[in-house]
Amino acid sequence: MTLASRAMMRLAVWPDLAETRPSCGTGRALRADGSEILHFHTDHDVDLHLTDRAIRRFADHLKGSTAVRVVPGSRWVTIHLEVDSDIDLLLTLVSVALQAHLNGRLAGDTGLSAACNDH
Template identity: 40%
Template sequence: MGSIPQAGVSFAERVVDQLRGWPALSVCRVDCGGSRGLALSTRQIVHLHSANEAELYLTWPVIQRMHEVLVDSERVMLVPGEDWVRVRLDGDSDVRLFTSLVSVAIQANSAAVRECHQPVAPCPKHRLTSV
């Protein structure tokens, strides 16, 4: 299951540390609050709202295609009709899972980035706090 983060570094920070070197991504402040995220060009695809949870803009078509695998992982939380998924980050294997899903999200969002920066649906946290 989980393991203890190194020297007080949260698993969310470990995600950022691993992904900040990816040429397609840049670290950013998320639109829905004071937390950090990662963007593909100007399109935010990762939101890190806490030390042990991350949201990923995977897109609904990809979620539908991968639905069974995502549900079976028991680490990914889905909301029907949402483009975002939430992933629990309680161990190294969760960080590896999330990193793999970020790679899928980059592919899923690359076409939209090239097409006039189509808007991203607000993350679920934003919708909950703006109601």
């Protein structure tokens, strides 16, 4: 079983997440309240929809992680799953994304790309 499939199995039971078709057309996706939160593109790469505010707040930590790729101008970060601890990092960041989304902070993220990083 790949790390991405293990992460997907763990996240699939979260009550705020539901599986959906990814808008980019690649892989599998999870949504919360109608908005896409995660795209599982490969066995190792996951795009996570964060807010601009969350990306700025955690920028030093995100950029300091070898597992995370921050794309300038994007609301999405890419997490590369290589080891088990990368799944834990992903779950933590999904929690941040859900809190931001469910608190309505995504609406203020104007000017950033809504498309995931797999384009």
